[in-house]
Amino acid sequence: xxAAMPPTPPPTPEPGEARIRDRGDACPGALRLHPAxxxxxxxxxxxxxxxxxxxxxxxxxxxxxLGDGRISITSRGNAELRGLPEDCGAELASLLAGAGLLPSPxxxxxxxxxxxxxxxLDGLGHADVQxxxxxxxxxxxxxxxxxxxxxRFLFLLDDGRGDVAGLGGDVSLIAGQDGSVQLxxxxxxxxxxxxxxxxxxxxxxxxxxxALAAALAFLDAAEAAxxxxxxxxxxxxxxxxxxxxxxxxxxxxxxxxPVPPLPASRPPAPGPLGxxxxxxxxxxxxxxxTQLRALADEADExxxxxxxxxxxxxxxxxxxxxxxYGLITRPDAPGTGVTACTGRPGCAKSLADxxxxxxxxxxxxxxxxxxxxxxxxxHPHGTWIGVLATGDDSYLVDGVPTPRTSLTAAxxxxxxxxxxxx
Numbered sequence: 001x002x003a004a005m006p007p008t009p010p011p012t013p014e015p016g017e018a019r020i021r022d023r024g025d026a027c028p029g030a031l032r033l034h035p036a037x038x039x040x041x042x043x044x045x046x047x048x049x050x051x052x053x054x055x056x057x058x059x060x061x062x063x064x065x066l067g068d069g070r071i072s073i074t075s076r077g078n079a080e081l082r083g084l085p086e087d088c089g090a091e092l093a094s095l096l097a098g099a100g101l102l103p104s105p106x107x108x109x110x111x112x113x114x115x116x117x118x119x120x121l122d123g124l125g126h127a128d129v130q131x132x133x134x135x136x137x138x139x140x141x142x143x144x145x146x147x148x149x150x151x152r153f154l155f156l157l158d159d160g161r162g163d164v165a166g167l168g169g170d171v172s173l174i175a176g177q178d179g180s181v182q183l184x185x186x187x188x189x190x191x192x193x194x195x196x197x198x199x200x201x202x203x204x205x206x207x208x209x210x211a212l213a214a215a216l217a218f219l220d221a222a223e224a225a226x227x228x229x230x231x232x233x234x235x236x237x238x239x240x241x242x243x244x245x246x247x248x249x250x251x252x253x254x255x256x257x258p259v260p261p262l263p264a265s266r267p268p269a270p271g272p273l274g275x276x277x278x279x280x281x282x283x284x285x286x287x288x289x290t291q292l293r294a295l296a297d298e299a300d301e302x303x304x305x306x307x308x309x310x311x312x313x314x315x316x317x318x319x320x321x322x323x324x325y326g327l328i329t330r331p332d333a334p335g336t337g338v339t340a341c342t343g344r345p346g347c348a349k350s351l352a353d354x355x356x357x358x359x360x361x362x363x364x365x366x367x368x369x370x371x372x373x374x375x376x377x378x379h380p381h382g383t384w385i386g387v388l389a390t391g392d393d394s395y396l397v398d399g400v401p402t403p404r405t406s407l408t409a410a411x412x413x414x415x416x417x418x419x420x421x422x
Contacts, residue, residue: 025230027151028080029109030096033089038068038346040084042092044101045108048115048133048157049077049304049311056296058099060289066092071287075167075378076114076154077304082346104141109151111137114167116159117303117311122274125159127175127204130303132157135208143212148219150230155211162263167306167381170231171214173207174263181207183254185214185243186232197232198243200254210252217246267307269331272316280319281309281328283335284355285378294325307380308339336363340370341377343389349373352389352404360408361387364415385414 027043028034034041044059051059059079063071068083084092096102104111113133120128136155140146156169165174172184181204186197202210221241222229229235247254273279282291285308295302298321299312309328312318323329328336338361341347343354350372358370368385371377376386388396393404402410 025150025152027109029151030102031089031093031105031108033084033086033092035086036082036342036346037344037348038083038342040086040088042067042081042084043074044079044081044096045111046078046101046304047111047113047137048130049117049302049306050130050133051079051296051302051304053296053300053302055099055101056292056302058095058101060292060296062092062095063292064289069289071289071292073282073285073287073304073308073310075306075308075380076112077117077306078112079304082342103137104147106144106147107141110146110149110153111140112151112153113137113155113157114164114169114306115157116161116163117279117305118161118163118268118273118277119159121277121311121313125161125175126177126179127159127181129157129159129173129175132173132208136211139208139212140215143216145216145219146212149215152230153215153218154231155215158263160263162265163267164306165262166264170218171211173211175204176201179204181210182257182260183207183210183214184259185241197259199257199259200243200247201257202247202252202254206252206254209250210247210254213246213250213252214241214243217241217243220246267305267309270309270329270333270336271331272319273311275316277311277313278316278319278322278329279305279309279311280322281307281336283326283328284308284358285339288326291325291327294322295327298322332363334363335359335361337365337367338370339367339378339380341372341375343370343372347372347377349375350389351391352393352395354387354389357395357404357407358387362408362412362415364412364417366415366417368411368415385411387411 030044066088067081072080115129115133119125119130154169156172158165158174160175174182180201183200218241221239225239268279270281295312298318299314301313303311319329340355340358343350354370354372366385367380369379370387372389395402397410
């Protein structure tokens, strides 16, 4: 049996029923702190994962002085601080705003933009979508209506290599080799599961304006539907956004095209990224303040990645210096491809200290994610090994009951399966 978790499909209502959202989403932000067993949690949106060196220093300082001394990297390349005191909101906001990390308090939770981290650095891809990400961030913050987007609404900007195209975006821009852009809207990559999934071809010069127009068209449809939809796949039948009309009204020439296959490539391995950057992974997706400072000392710009790593724009010869800080710098290093949710004691829902158990995970080609409960928070996209706690000393390894004493062997057998692409 091939040990792999299927991609998580978008939630769908029963036939003939519409999902009803009777409240706004509860996603934490930098200004909306979330209570957890280990203190408050803040999630800071970083469009395209970008941090300047001075901003990284501020984030490290906030983690040390207000939190537990660590920075978690999310599956959208954002940053989380944990262990925060209940009364630190104003101080944290002041620190972040002073570093330019809160350009719009009203829009801070909707700045969900994932872009190919290697764009413009390694000679791959067809456009520098990192530049698109900065432009889109500015456009979102300047549009008052965009503040009504859910904190879960996701923009994906893929430079054509296919590294982030399959991460479940609501509005996706995929650069083409001929200078065109593929605009994918709704869950167009999952035919039959999404009302309103559409694909358009347009000029690269119109990419950012098209993404914003599409997001506003979704808001129009959600308001008309009245079901509180957070994302396009939650809209009921008969309430497809007027994607084509919104693009036309924005003065954008867009050609509707049949839904093509998504481009797909594996995330970059830890190590040099071209001759201008390097890629490292954070052990279990968490950086210490010291590790973040070490990265900032070596680079003018950092890009947090959806794979719980960091692309540092610097001479790749600096890689050995970073390995000495405990960062994962080689594809065969222990901890490569291993992630875990918060687990106990930080999360009340967790049934085990999954992070401690994940540290013993053996190497293998397939990613593996340790989850403390059925929610499987923070799991990777695509194909992955699922390790689910069912009690203090028991797990399911891809559905197979496994005692904790046999966990390492079971995970080793699962990770040894050959990789494949869905």
